[in-house]
Amino acid sequence: MIVYIALLRGINVGGKRKILMADLRLLFASIGLSDVTTYIQSGNIYFKSSITEKEKLENMIAEAINSKYGFDVPVIIRTASEIESIILNNPFIKQEGVTIDNLHLTFIKTYPNPQYLDTIPSNSFLPDKFEIIGNNIYIYCTGKVSQSKITNIIFEKKFKVVTSTRNWKTVIKLGEMCK
Numbered sequence: 001m002i003v004y005i006a007l008l009r010g011i012n013v014g015g016k017r018k019i020l021m022a023d024l025r026l027l028f029a030s031i032g033l034s035d036v037t038t039y040i041q042s043g044n045i046y047f048k049s050s051i052t053e054k055e056k057l058e059n060m061i062a063e064a065i066n067s068k069y070g071f072d073v074p075v076i077i078r079t080a081s082e083i084e085s086i087i088l089n090n091p092f093i094k095q096e097g098v099t100i101d102n103l104h105l106t107f108i109k110t111y112p113n114p115q116y117l118d119t120i121p122s123n124s125f126l127p128d129k130f131e132i133i134g135n136n137i138y139i140y141c142t143g144k145v146s147q148s149k150i151t152n153i154i155f156e157k158k159f160k161v162v163t164s165t166r167n168w169k170t171v172i173k174l175g176e177m178c179k
Contacts, residue, residue, distance in 0.1 A: 001034065001048040003080035005174050006061055007107050008043025008073050009152075009164040017071055019043075031064050033057075039173055043073075044166070046177045054079075058109070074162045076107045080178035087175045090168075091131045092140040103168035104145050106130075106137035106152060112159040119158045125149045139165070 006028075011017050021038040024045065028036040033047040051057050058075040065073045078086070086105065092098050111134065122130055127142045128150050137155060141148045145167070152163045166174075 001050055002052065003178055004047055004049060004054075004057065005078050005080070005083055005178065006043075006045040006047065006057075007076045007078070007164045007166065008045070008061075008065075009076070009162070011043045011073055012041045017069070017073065019065070019069060027064055027068060028061070031060055037177065039177060040170070042166075042170075043164075044170060044174060046174070074109065074164065076109045076162065076164050078107065083171070083175050083178050086136055087171060089133055090138055091133070092129070092138060095140075098140060100168050100172075102140055102142065104139040104141065104165055105168065105171050106139060106155060106163045106165040108135040108137065108155070108159070109162040111135045112161050116159045120154065137163070 011019050021041060024043075025036045025038055028045060028047055033049050035046070035048045037046040038044065039046070049057060054077045058077050061075045062073060065071075065075075090103065092103055112132070117132065125148065128148045129140045130150055131138045139145070139148075139150055141150065145165075152165055155161065155163050
């Protein structure tokens, strides 16, 4: 069995598209996923499956949510080893003056087409910074992320991808869940 983390975009935000975590765990179990555990109310789900294709799992979960709740939820999946690599490769973590509260990660569902990567120079949002490594965008915000101009929408429009962002504390917790 492979350990996975599913990241759901846009559930339980502002009272819209509400899904109770207990119901989400049952839904995951009903489609054959095992050892399902959720973390906080924003759509972070640990599970195991023998299915090796992440895209197949993403589609299964999205279809199950749509069938039960009547709305589309973007689903991004990472393996436990990918989460571990994400944590080890944060380019900002050891820079002077950086605290865990300044760090965030935007998960990209698929690798962005290289032709789009130059459409947003990494210095576009100074003093906030970002760096793309693989299908993840590491973000350093000098203040609150809600005040930053670095958003999912910018990356989705420019790179033509689906994204979901988590604060670094959540990323660390997801890594701990995978061990």
